[in-house]
Amino acid sequence: MITAERKPLEEVKDLIGEARNVLVMGCGTCVTVCFAGGSREAAELVVSLRMATRLAGAPREITETTVQRQCEWEYLDEARADVEQADVIVSLACGIGVQAIAERFPDARVVPGVNTTFLGMPTEHGIWEERCAACGECILGITAGICPIARCAKSLLNGPCGGSEAGHCEVSPDTPCAWQLIHDRLQRLGVLDVLMQPQPPKNWKSSRDGGPRRIVRDDLRLAGEQE
Amino acid sequence: MTANPISEDGSLSGSRLERLLRAGHFAVTAELGPPQSTDAGVIRAKASLLRGACDAVNITDNQTAIVRMSSIGAGTIVLAEGLEPVIQMTCRDRNRLAIQADLLGAYALGMRNLLCLTGDHQQFGNHPTAKNVFDIDSVQLVQMVTAMRDDRVFQCGEAFDGPEPRFFVGAAAAPFGGPVEYRPYRLAKKAAAGVNFVQTQLIYDVPAFGRYMAKVRELGLHERVFILAGVGPLKSPGMARYMAKNVPGLLVPDELIDRMTEAGAAWAGKPAEELTPQDKKARAAAWKAEGIRICVELIGRIREIEGVAGVHIMAIEWEEAVRPIAEGAGLLPRPTLEEAAAS
Amino acid sequence: MTGTPLNIVAFCCEHCAYAAADLAGGLRMQYPPDVRIVQLPCTGRLDVLTVLQAFDEGVDGVMAAGCLPGNCHFLEGNLNARRRVTRIQGLLGEIGLEPGRVEMFNMSAAMAAEFVTAVTEMTERINEMGPSPLRVGGAGRGGD
Numbered sequence A: 001m002i003t004a005e006r007k008p009l010e011e012v013k014d015l016i017g018e019a020r021n022v023l024v025m026g027c028g029t030c031v032t033v034c035f036a037g038g039s040r041e042a043a044e045l046v047v048s049l050r051m052a053t054r055l056a057g058a059p060r061e062i063t064e065t066t067v068q069r070q071c072e073w074e075y076l077d078e079a080r081a082d083v084e085q086a087d088v089i090v091s092l093a094c095g096i097g098v099q100a101i102a103e104r105f106p107d108a109r110v111v112p113g114v115n116t117t118f119l120g121m122p123t124e125h126g127i128w129e130e131r132c133a134a135c136g137e138c139i140l141g142i143t144a145g146i147c148p149i150a151r152c153a154k155s156l157l158n159g160p161c162g163g164s165e166a167g168h169c170e171v172s173p174d175t176p177c178a179w180q181l182i183h184d185r186l187q188r189l190g191v192l193d194v195l196m197q198p199q200p201p202k203n204w205k206s207s208r209d210g211g212p213r214r215i216v217r218d219d220l221r222l223a224g225e226q227e
Numbered sequence B: 001m002t003a004n005p006i007s008e009d010g011s012l013s014g015s016r017l018e019r020l021l022r023a024g025h026f027a028v029t030a031e032l033g034p035p036q037s038t039d040a041g042v043i044r045a046k047a048s049l050l051r052g053a054c055d056a057v058n059i060t061d062n063q064t065a066i067v068r069m070s071s072i073g074a075g076t077i078v079l080a081e082g083l084e085p086v087i088q089m090t091c092r093d094r095n096r097l098a099i100q101a102d103l104l105g106a107y108a109l110g111m112r113n114l115l116c117l118t119g120d121h122q123q124f125g126n127h128p129t130a131k132n133v134f135d136i137d138s139v140q141l142v143q144m145v146t147a148m149r150d151d152r153v154f155q156c157g158e159a160f161d162g163p164e165p166r167f168f169v170g171a172a173a174a175p176f177g178g179p180v181e182y183r184p185y186r187l188a189k190k191a192a193a194g195v196n197f198v199q200t201q202l203i204y205d206v207p208a209f210g211r212y213m214a215k216v217r218e219l220g221l222h223e224r225v226f227i228l229a230g231v232g233p234l235k236s237p238g239m240a241r242y243m244a245k246n247v248p249g250l251l252v253p254d255e256l257i258d259r260m261t262e263a264g265a266a267w268a269g270k271p272a273e274e275l276t277p278q279d280k281k282a283r284a285a286a287w288k289a290e291g292i293r294i295c296v297e298l299i300g301r302i303r304e305i306e307g308v309a310g311v312h313i314m315a316i317e318w319e320e321a322v323r324p325i326a327e328g329a330g331l332l333p334r335p336t337l338e339e340a341a342a343s
Numbered sequence C: 001m002t003g004t005p006l007n008i009v010a011f012c013c014e015h016c017a018y019a020a021a022d023l024a025g026g027l028r029m030q031y032p033p034d035v036r037i038v039q040l041p042c043t044g045r046l047d048v049l050t051v052l053q054a055f056d057e058g059v060d061g062v063m064a065a066g067c068l069p070g071n072c073h074f075l076e077g078n079l080n081a082r083r084r085v086t087r088i089q090g091l092l093g094e095i096g097l098e099p100g101r102v103e104m105f106n107m108s109a110a111m112a113a114e115f116v117t118a119v120t121e122m123t124e125r126i127n128e129m130g131p132s133p134l135r136v137g138g139a140g141r142g143g144d
Helices: A009-016 A039-055 A073-077 A080-085 A095-104 A178-188 A192-196 B016-022 B040-050 B071-080 B096-108 B138-150 B180-193 B206-218 B237-246 B254-263 B277-303 B319-328 B337-342 C017-026 C048-056 C077-095 C112-129
Strands: A002-006 A021-027 A061-067 A088-091 A110-112 A114-124 A127-132 A172-176 B027-032 B056-059 B085-090 B113-117 B168-173 B197-202 B226-231 B308-313 C008-013 C035-040 C061-066 C102-106
Touching: A009 A039, A009 A088, A009 A110, A009 C077, A021 A039, A021 A080, A021 A095, A039 A061, A039 C048, A039 C077, A061 A080, A073 A080, A073 A095, A088 A095, A095 A110, A110 A114, A172 A178, A178 A192, A192 B180, B016 B027, B016 B197, B016 B337, B027 B040, B027 B226, B027 B319, B040 B071, B040 B319, B056 B071, B071 B085, B071 B096, B085 B096, B096 B138, B113 B138, B138 B168, B138 B180, B168 B180, B180 B206, B197 B308, B206 B226, B206 B277, B226 B277, B237 B254, B254 B277, B277 B308, B277 B319, B308 B319, C008 C017, C008 C112, C017 C035, C017 C061, C017 C112, C035 C112, C048 C061, C048 C077, C061 C077, C061 C112, C077 C102, C102 C112
Parallel strands: A021 A061, A021 A088, A088 A110, B027 B056, B027 B308, B056 B085, B085 B113, B113 B168, B168 B197, B197 B226, B226 B308, C008 C035, C008 C061, C061 C102
Antiparallel strands: A002 A114, A114 A127
16 A cells, blocks of 8 residues: 655644635545545544644634545546635645646645655554555565565665664664565575575666656557547 | 786786785785865875785775765875775765766776775765665676676676776675675675675674684685675774674674773773873773784684685774784785785 | 633543542542543543544543553553553644643542542643633634
């Protein structure tokens, strides 16, 4: 899932500025399951903002709506009436949702209410960890299903570096050394020899370094929409 | 151990360090940290401390992710001072284009030794909010520069049109990093990538290093790679304890910490605030003397280990210590190239 | 207690604090009348949004009272509640209210005196802070 974290209330207040009608828009997908921007978090933000703006002597009209997925036009369109009423929309979706709103509603002012953080998963209640860097060229097949691009602080392909100690990364005692994990799992699977072969430099072209990426699937495109 | 040598003595780079090692001399390298300023005088002063006390001197590259004068810039000054530099190059701050471009320049300026490093994470330096690069890693950097030298190609595969850079290519080894059982194999990987020499992380635990070297010999790596053991003088018991506790991949036996503590025993009874500046100075001198003594002893013991081709003396911001250490270990005077050629 | 009557909501676990309040009543123990009790099956049911909404509605303080650590009928609902109370305190700070307007207490069903102490303590604390500025008659509701 895409994970996110709420922005501090102070920052959201600054982003809202002088706007009188504020629409807080939650998203029912990734940010809901990571408890950052679903309908409950939208309600929390509404009530917090309402109290904060009242205490600051400048109360606002703050309403809330949550759509199933902010990243798809069909769902965004359901909120069109609310969007058109608002002076500013605080989107609690990931950065994709914020941009989808901006793209779909050219006249709307939209600001982010969360910081989109990473692609990851919950490892226990209340803890999420990064797992994928969306680099566009998956190497999990040679790293025992553990991604060093996302999980090594230096994204090494020939790790571990000298900063690996007692299983954790020198960057943080809470971060396991990805290459220790890879080593241990390769050992368990009986294929440790994979680690003897130098891995060549990665082709970062398929990653963000190649510019914004785009996927085209002609078989899925509709004839009427062909360019 | 060679491909495509350039000189009659079989060296790849013509570097003094390489030629001495190939002639079978026990090599001594040291370390010179460039200043956090444009002060060339600092480098000249450090160079004069090191001249004659070692065969080549590593010039660190934004060590511990703290901005300093560039390794190549400082290396130019070091060369002019009559010392042979080992240029350190990290993957943290440059992508493959920048690294290759800088290395063309370094070679054109007369540098012949290169140490390929991944680089410390920027979190530990003075620009923790910087974006890191890590386009390639140290193993890939070794592959890249050896291919430039031996296959005369850039990393992209394009051939050189003019003279190629011919470096004596080194890397680091961390015998006690995690997972410890993999460390000899990681050295094997660097050997497979084409590395010519390695300098290890600081060694204080000689038996543990001996076990690492036994595995290295079993893999035959000591015959493919010159292994320079990293050593360094302890400055104080506090530093010893700090390194033992906080630096990944460093083993400092309690016995050495005790010896350092013992060296300051004469001042141990008093609380710190009662020590006069003279006391503190005397205590620091006693600690440093013991640190140098320990370092000399370590070199003696490490030299006994089969497959160790030299030592890399890391006296961080204490370049004065290198000469007495080399002297004490019986490593002075350093051989000349003529002696190397004759042997 | 002195001054303006306060409006403090006490979210009480039915296995302990709620029973303790009952016992205090049965024993005719006196405690400040500023507290309204809301019965919960466990303080693990304490909801951040509900508490925030209570403050938005103008309550002066909120207390959560659960079982003694280790004695939760649902094992650790009381411990989870404490974490949520800490979070609410942080949120109140961001909003501009005193974090101390919400507090967590622990007691058993037999601890009537402790219940009285907790309520008295909380009432005194809120009295010192004064009524919530968000009370009706204070800063108006949004958009008013």
